[in-house]
Amino acid sequence: MESIRGVLVDVFHDLPSNSVELTKVPHMATTAGDERTVQYMLKRWQDPDTGLDRAWREEYLVYLSFPDPKTPNKVTVVNPSDTVLYTAREKEKEYGPDQKDPDVVQPYAAYAPAGHPKGKLVYANQGKPSDYLHLNQTLDLNGTIAITRYGGEGRAQKAINAAPYGVIGVLVYTDPRDINDGRMSDTNETYPHSWYMPPSGVERGSFNTQYGDLLTPYLAAKDDTYRISMAKITGIPPIPTQPIGFEDAYALICELGGRPAPSEWQGAFNCTYNLGGPGFKPTSTFKERWETGHFYEVQPQQGSVQVQLDIYNRGEIKNSSNVMGVIRGSVEPDRYVIYGNHRDSWVHGAVDPSSGTSVMLEVTRVLGRMVKEGKWRPRRSVIFGSWGAEEFGLIGSAEYTEEYYSKLSERSVAYINVDISVFANATLRASGSPSAQSVILKASKQVKTPGSESTSVYDNWIRYFNRTSPTYGVIPNVGFLTGAGSDYAAFIHFLGITSMDISYTYDRTKTSARIYPAYHTAYDTFDYSSKFIDPGFTSHQTVARTAGNVLMRLADSLLLPFNCSDYAESLEAYLAKALELYTEGLAVHNISIEPLKSAVKTFRSAAASLDQMIRDSDLANETPLKVRGINDQLMLLDRAFLDPTAFPDQYGFRHVIWASSKASEPTFPGLADAYERAALSGLDEDWEEAHRQLSLLSQAILGAAHTLEEVI
Amino acid sequence: MESIRGVLVDVFHDLPSNSVELTKVPHMATTAGDERTVQYMLKRWQDPDTGLDRAWREEYLVYLSFPDPKTPNKVTVVNPSDTVLYTAREKEKEYGPDQKDPDVVQPYAAYAPAGHPKGKLVYANQGKPSDYLHLNQTLDLNGTIAITRYGGEGRAQKAINAAPYGVIGVLVYTDPRDINDGRMSDTNETYPHSWYMPPSGVERGSFNTQYGDLLTPYLAAKDDTYRISMAKITGIPPIPTQPIGFEDAYALICELGGRPAPSEWQGAFNCTYNLGGPGFKPTSTFKERWETGHFYEVQPQQGSVQVQLDIYNRGEIKNSSNVMGVIRGSVEPDRYVIYGNHRDSWVHGAVDPSSGTSVMLEVTRVLGRMVKEGKWRPRRSVIFGSWGAEEFGLIGSAEYTEEYYSKLSERSVAYINVDISVFANATLRASGSPSAQSVILKASKQVKTPGSESTSVYDNWIRYFNRTSPTYGVIPNVGFLTGAGSDYAAFIHFLGITSMDISYTYDRTKTSARIYPAYHTAYDTFDYSSKFIDPGFTSHQTVARTAGNVLMRLADSLLLPFNCSDYAESLEAYLAKALELYTEGLAVHNISIEPLKSAVKTFRSAAASLDQMIRDSDLANETPLKVRGINDQLMLLDRAFLDPTAFPDQYGFRHVIWASSKASEPTFPGLADAYERAALSGLDEDWEEAHRQLSLLSQAILGAAHTLEEVI
Structure with a gap:
């Protein structure tokens, strides 16, 4: 842990200069300004003194829309x-x-x-x-x-x-x-x-409801890839629209x-x-x-x-680049911790996304230097992704996951997303898969708030966002990744990789702005960011330290810092809500909610057993394969919730716990949406779909529980 | 390897008595006779002297049809x-x-x-x-x-x-x-x-075209599981039919x-x-x-x-049992070699399936004794499955894979199917994923033909079924698992687990019978089998020794005995056929077949590199994690060919290389079917589907190649 502490106190002094460089010109996806940032990322990640082991670009021909x-x-x-x-x-x-x-x-x-x-x-x-x-x-x-x-x-x-x-x-x-x-x-x-x-x-924006390249769902958008005809695109405005x-x-x-x-x-x-x-x-x-x-x-x-x-407006197929970089793992190179952010902005994008890109560059500089100096090499490999064309629908990251689906599915430990790193400088905000809650909380305890020598990010955070956990009492509230708001979408929803999203954000008692006011405007500039969002870039530093701490824990810990019992707690919260809202209505249609109850119970018990087994083990003295086996159970837990038959009409949503939902209550999304539709329409086929959702959900939770049970 | 040799010369003397016991009464799925075999399997697998570590039953409520x-x-x-x-x-x-x-x-x-x-x-x-x-x-x-x-x-x-x-x-x-x-x-x-x-x-039979329980596609058929209405079942006769x-x-x-x-x-x-x-x-x-x-x-x-x-005839929802048993792995308990066969027959089923069940029982008796005597424990876990209701559509194995999808996906090394173990006593016949070819061939070299002291199964086999491999010259022909003929279907097609199917079969110069003539009749009895199929049960022994050898190599080898370059050879053969048949016709519709060519080339080169790396490594002296990493690459290779979007209307077919196809030529099934449909109809939408199939196929092959490349 000393090496982590070392990084924690690193000054992260390059943040303002990263930001200046990244925001010199507008860099909308696939424009000359975007290419300029590609070159900059490559230069930084290929730097002989502070760069990564390897960095390169990957290109996709994607469907964009311009005036x-x-x-x-x-x-x-x-x-x-x-x-x-x-x-x-x-x-x-x-x-x-x-x-x-x-x-x-x-x-x-x-x-x-x-x-x-x-x-x-x-x-x-x-x-x-x-x-x-x-x-x-x-x-x-x-x-x-x-x-x-x-x-x-x-x-x-x-x-x-x-x-x-x-x-x-x-x-x-x-x-x-x-x-x-x-x-x-x-x-x-x-x-x-x-x-x-x-x-x-x-506010500019992408007016679509499906993420990824719209012409090539489930296919990486290459030269000769099959493309649907533009007329078949769904989920975009059918009529002219202008902000x-x-x-x-x-x-x-x-x-x-x-x-x-x-x-x-x-x-x-x-x-x-x-x-x-x-x-x-x-x-x-x-x-x-x-x-x-x-x-x-x-x-x-x-x-x-x-x-x-x-x-x-007109649609154009354009060449968009991801910039990729890696630090090779020393012990388990075939395990990937992925850290990413998009690079493209609507205009200068000082906050969105350059605040996140600045943080990513600072993290890679600090880690890269240690690697180049031979002082450190992570146990697992770390992959960095600077995604293209996110603003048009998370396109670069989605195409990447389509192209490398199998490899990423097999080997990815986690995905860390830091997009807008600083919305405002009041408090940390984090969302993620429940199993990642503990590592985020731990990291936040080791980092101090901007300008403070004593207050930890955790202590500050808990004042702004908290919840009462049945297990831990009052703790900072780590949100769920239910939507497709940034590049974590393809990782958590499509690939089932344990993901998290980290930023600094508002004091909600001081503003009710739905987002920082220059969002997607021509005013999201270095001038704006450095004057009004984070003067001195101290919140940027704090996010860099927190995300860097999380990353190093994921990449370096012998045992993966994931907690499966925390997953059980979240499932139980969702279950309680589902029982309250749906038990009666389902029973009227002869649908028993018992299998769901029973599945969550089995999951809790399997998680408790695995936790107990971990606590009882002296892992440092266990065989490497025993530890690897447990780590695989933890790594693949989110994967077990994937079901490609759950939401066949929603591109890239296969995770049955975190899919986006129209339902207002925080509970299982597929069941919630199907139940509400059925309750509204009263149609037999809608009740059948509610039953199907209940069954596939119960099966996924049970299936996930099976992966936590004793391996044989 | 000495332990394997030990098993090879084991007499496998219980085969006739296994068969007598298994065929005493008709044991159609879910009947009293079926329950009798359940009890028998449990008794054998729970035997304190020759049983497995653990054995139990798993039940599903499945839709069957009876007169x-x-x-x-x-x-x-x-x-x-x-x-x-x-x-x-x-x-x-x-x-x-x-x-x-x-x-x-x-x-x-x-x-x-x-x-x-x-x-x-x-x-x-x-x-x-x-x-x-x-x-x-x-x-x-x-x-x-x-x-x-x-x-x-x-x-x-x-x-x-x-x-x-x-x-x-x-x-x-x-x-x-x-x-x-x-x-x-x-x-x-x-x-x-x-x-x-x-x-x-x-000949009795199941008149359906989809495998698994027909009322619960993608869901394990439990008490409260959502079931489609019987009216919605597709792929069964719309009109009365009688054999x-x-x-x-x-x-x-x-x-x-x-x-x-x-x-x-x-x-x-x-x-x-x-x-x-x-x-x-x-x-x-x-x-x-x-x-x-x-x-x-x-x-x-x-x-x-x-x-x-x-x-x-009338449909009935009945309780069908799988009998499961395991031998726990000593070093990698979280890696599973699965060996299975169905237990149900149409009548007495001496050949189908009891010839295979007898072999499985003999393999478990021999291995179980070694385990109970403390003489041996495999490196990896071995799971045995005695599937129910196969004759009605591979139901027991399909429900099992639905219920344990995630766990099996993550951990299964291979599935070995021995259904009808002896169709006739002339020669070995084997089908499997190309990466399993080498282990089957190796095993067949170590086993002698029935009654011979000198002729190996391999030497005999090559006289009956052979092909000229660009790599190896003339070798026995290991077929492909393109259809859903037995319980391997869910493992290879739905889960993408490297699978194989092994049996002894005919001399085709002596009979043109499409299958052994008592197939699915009331004459498939011990009397028939012991007199006309395999007097003395020596071919049963040979299959037991061969399958047992394969199983032990998979369970015990430090390096998994899979060869990814053999996969490349099969892809190249399919590619050559596709280029010959489709290049021109696709070009007419502005569809380039180049991405497929290029994908296969990349796969070949990645496979060659991995093979070279393996040859250059002194694996016995490598770190356990390095070997595990390579084994994971080999284990997960077939998984990389899964694409749930490829055949959305065909239950349980997700493997884009081995899916069943209506096309007569041996080549990529999705592309072949789509091309032939388009060539026939001339419709734009059919050519679009051909293009989509080409793209997803190329992407799957490239994606598989990526999993073989250097891990980072």
Whole structure:
């Protein structure tokens, strides 16, 4: 453990310079700026003094979506004779040289189709199914354009939910209530005066619901790989969609006619958010302008002013690179600890992802130096991945797992993801598979909070996020990896590799921002990050030390630092919720939940036995094969929860415990979704699916328990 | 190796007594006779002197199909007023006490539906699609009953192919040409005078196309497990079907009217096989009888005599047992060598499966004694499985692999299947994954042929089955496990465990019987087996010694005796065939076959490197973990060819190299089937599937190659 302590106190002094280098120019996936970062990563990882044993690039031909730089997307308000009454900003406002860079991509909704819909505007809140349902009760949505705010629903889903009602275009913006704690003015309130989003700031994003290259599901996207036709892509907006800044949203929403929207729909604007007539109110400024213009041959109809979207997005197959590096393990080179982060950003990406890439580079520099100096070599191999095209749907990491599926399945001990390493500088936040909880907690006890000589990350963390564990009492809360929010998705959901995601984040008593306000905007720059997110990069250091500590424990410990009883505790929590919510409803349909109860019980007992066996063993004096056998049980535990038949229609979701779920309660995702669907529809086939989910879940948990039992 | 030699010369003297005990009564799956064999296996495996470390039973509730003992299935010829003119035998003729046993199940087609179709008879050869196509050119098949002979097509498929033409019932029989080298008379030619099938003999069988419990695909069939509704079962006969003996088939076929069937359709009967008018010829004996009968109120129409099927089969969910036993490994208990055979038979099953069960019991007795005497314990664990309900569709082994999927995937070194151990006593026959070829060949060199002191099994084998290997020259031909013919299916196809199937078989110059003639009849008895299949049980001994040798090498060798370069050779042979057959046709559709070529090349080179590394290593002096690492590469090689997205509609087929295929040429099954379908239909979507198959195949081979490359 002394070597770990050594690393812990390492200064991690290169963080600011890493960040400067990584954020010099916009580096959207597959652009020249992206290539520049590829070269930089390679240079660093091939450095003779601080590099890794080996580093190289791996390329994939992936389907991306871009606006047309020559014909920018436009959002206008037009009168019936197509006179433009209002034009939304095409670019974000320039506050410094970063925004002036010609390579700043215009805000757009990646994968939303091109098109020129024109229609009356309605305000659709967050674009959830319930939002459109509500609108539809009083309005004919046919031919309308919906303006929605970010949050509450996936990006693509806002348009997917809208289309069945005849909505022909979608706008999306970030309401200052959701991102800026209500602040709106860039004269003194928002960036460059604070971390808040300026009025013209726009969150870009990938508008898809499936991760990985959309044309090559389950196949690594190479030259001659089979590609589905673009028309067969599902889960992307069926109608043109465009994100805009809140200053434009303000201009549009405050002029909407019709009834007032429900109170939960109201945002921070100093006007009533109306639903739309559909369209604007008769007294709207657009209306006035139109009335005072010189096109007056036709007497205007009230509310006849429309919103026009001119979207020129186009799909392109582009060459995206992962940069890979390894430190060879000394004793078990065939066991991999994988540490990764994406490299591509939407613009300069100082926070997303360069805060994480800076940390990764600092970890590799510190470890690389020890390796090059011959002072240290991990027991197991460490693989570093700098993923490409994450912003378009975790593409680089997904293609990598498709290409090396078998090798990674057989040998990977864990995947550590540090994407945005510092959202804010209040506290650590970590998510992961339950068996990884203990190693994260241990590491967090050995690292001090930024600037402190005495307070551990653990002690600070427990004040912000905690839970009461039946086993341990009050401990910091390690979240679950239920979604596909970053590159851990393919590792945990597709491959069943024990994964974790680590960052520093907010004090929630101080802000209700749904994410740091410059997220995916042209303001996510070194200037922003170094001034408002982590001045001095001390939280970056803390994350580097914590993640580095976790990594070294995973790579160096004789016994893998995984705890299978912690997995049992999480399964029991999910079970308690499932019993509470579903027992009765299932019984009505003659479906017994007993097999699930029994499976969790068997799992707990098998985990307890294995733990006991480990405690009773003097592992340092055991045969290497005995220790390897136990380590294999621990390493492969998450793998045992994979079932490719569980969610056949959801790409890359095979882990039956952590799959994403629409259900609101924290419990087994497949069962929850199937139960809720059946309860809603009452259809026999839906109850059958609920039963199937219950059976395959019980079988997976029992199967996992079998892997923990005495090996023969 | 001395311990192996020790076993080799062991007398294996208990084989006849094992067989006597196992074949005392009929032991169809889940019957009292089956339970008797369960008890016997448990007694043997729990024997304090010769038993295993542990033995137990595992139960599944599986969907089987039986005739109604109170209302036997009937096949009759009737005139228009339903007077019975002819009745097929309900039971096989009794030649000895075995056939008199009341527990001999009436011949039937398991899973064929109950029903009472009546129609004119047609002769449909083997019931292949091309056979019905041919008939349909000149006949209206609507409302007909088709009589077919076994062979050329799967059992269920004969009815599945028929139904679209309006055929309402199917009969199936074994033509003496196909099973008896033309012999037909039981006065001196057939059993009890020889091994040939008596005229009343009927091959029973499971009429399904999917293996495993039909109601619980991918789920182990337990009490509360989700079951699909019986109506949703696919791949079973949609119309009533019944197997009959060739004496009844003779009576029916030789009276058929209509045109003569093509010459390839003709069998051994001393009459012309006509297609049917449909129905019988006007001069048929049925006709005459009818005309000379006393029911003459209606003047008969020519050919109006019909065949009536009265089928009372019914599905039942029954409790089926596997009997499991283990010998714990001393060094790597978490590595499993699995040896299995089914226990259930259709009737007494002396050959199928008791010849294999006898061998398994003899292997466990010999190994068990060494273990109990403390003389030997294998390096790795050995698991023995006596599977239930194989005859109904490999059910016991499939449920076992579903229940323990993760554990078996992680730890299984190999699966050895010895089902029918002795078809005949001429030569060894073996099939398996290419990486297992070398261990089978080595074992066969150490064992002598029955009764010989000098000729090795290898030397004898090479005279019967051989091929020219680019690497080794002329060697015995180890076949591939492409289908689902026995319990290896779930292990190789579903789990990707390196598997092999071993038996003694025919001299093909002496018989053209498609299988030993008593197969699935009431004549597959100890009397039959000991007189005509293997008098003295010396071939049983030889198989026991060979399979036992293979097992001990797998369980005991420091380095697993698998050869990955032999896998490369097989892939190259498949590739050569694919290049020859598909390159041009694919190119026409802009699909390049280069990725496949390149993948096989990469695999060959990775295999060569690993082999070189092994040759260059002094493994006995290497660290245990280094050897374990190499062994893991070898153990998991077949696993790397699994892709659950490859054949989503075929239960339990995930191995992209050995899946079953309709294509006639020996090459990659998914590509072959998809190519042939596309070439036939010309549809874009079929060519897309061919491309997808090519891509996933190439990716699997490349992925497998990656697992053979240097571990980091």
